[in-house]
Amino acid sequence: MISVHRLTKRYGRAVAVEELSFDVAPGAVTGFLGPNGSGKSTTMRMIMGLDAPDAGQALIGGRPYAELTWPLREVGALLEARTYHPGRSAHQHLSALAAGGGIPRARVGEVLETVGLSEVAHRRAGTFSLGMSQRLGIAGALLGDPGVLLFDEPVNGLDPEGVRWIRDLMKSLAAEGRTVLVSSHLISEMALTAEHLVVIGQGRLLADTTVAELTADGGSLEEAFFRLTSGSAAYRGTNVTPPTSASSSPRRTR
Numbered sequence: 001m002i003s004v005h006r007l008t009k010r011y012g013r014a015v016a017v018e019e020l021s022f023d024v025a026p027g028a029v030t031g032f033l034g035p036n037g038s039g040k041s042t043t044m045r046m047i048m049g050l051d052a053p054d055a056g057q058a059l060i061g062g063r064p065y066a067e068l069t070w071p072l073r074e075v076g077a078l079l080e081a082r083t084y085h086p087g088r089s090a091h092q093h094l095s096a097l098a099a100g101g102g103i104p105r106a107r108v109g110e111v112l113e114t115v116g117l118s119e120v121a122h123r124r125a126g127t128f129s130l131g132m133s134q135r136l137g138i139a140g141a142l143l144g145d146p147g148v149l150l151f152d153e154p155v156n157g158l159d160p161e162g163v164r165w166i167r168d169l170m171k172s173l174a175a176e177g178r179t180v181l182v183s184s185h186l187i188s189e190m191a192l193t194a195e196h197l198v199v200i201g202q203g204r205l206l207a208d209t210t211v212a213e214l215t216a217d218g219g220s221l222e223e224a225f226f227r228l229t230s231g232s233a234a235y236r237g238t239n240v241t242p243p244t245s246a247s248s249s250p251r252r253t254r
């Protein structure tokens with residue numbers, strides 16, 4: 001269980017997160033949505049104890065991150081890809097994490113297998129593609145077999161196979177009774193992955209609901225998202241009308 005209570009973070013005069021409160025329950029994937037700059041990453045960093053809130057608190061299983069005895073065994077997170085030394089192999093990187101977190105070495109092989117990196121376990125991680133890096137980051141999050149998992153934009157830049165793999169992984173982790181919070185810009189992907197949604201805009205809560213409830217009027221999740229966030233997107237281009245099928249046929253070349 002993750003509990004965020006009246007969480008507030010300012011950077012100078014700018015308010016990144018304001019009086020934000022929500023709970024993330026175990027057993028379902030909770031999508032964390034919001035326009036660019038709405039405070040999703042800042043909130044996740046505060047949950048993980050990487051940023052200190054100006055007010056309010058973020059709790060994991062009832063305690064702030066700093067008070068967890070064995071953090072890696074209680075919460076795992078993929079916040080940024082490529083947070084490893086490029087000269088180290090995946091195996092070396094995970095072994096170092098395991099040693100620091102009081103996790104048996106045998107877990108390294110297990111998580112490498114889970115994420116499909118066993119065959120490249122001894123290759124320098126600096127040579128990894130984006131998809132492989134994401135998998136290594138996820139292996140790190142799973143290392144301590146934690147009950148709470150946070151993923152910040154895990155499918156960014158991945159190919160369709162990688163996207164589907166991550167979707168299935170999130171769902172199976174939730175089905176095992178874990179708490180799974182995942183942020184994404186891809187609304188259509190969230191419609192397939194998440195049951196519950198927390199939507200924020202300009203650091204404030206806009207909705208804490210289910211996908212089913214948001215789309216109960218028969219519209220798409222994307223339409224519901226735009227309705228919710230219409231007043232809180234920092235950047236929005238002019239409306240562009242997509243071409244009709246008659247005018248969108250490819251231009252003929254001679």
Ligand SMILES: Nc1ncnc2c1ncn2[C@@H]1O[C@H](COP(=O)(O)OP(=O)(O)OP(=O)(O)O)[C@@H](O)[C@H]1O
Pocket residue numbers: 011014015016034035036037038039040041042043
């Ligand atoms: N270290 C920082 N210093 C100053 N401002 C920051 C810092 N980190 C975040 N911000 C600001 O806080 C606000 C929230 O940023 P954050 O990255 O949390 O949003 P986000 O929802 O994750 O955005 P995106 O969807 O674009 O990743 C933004 O206005 C951002 O510019």
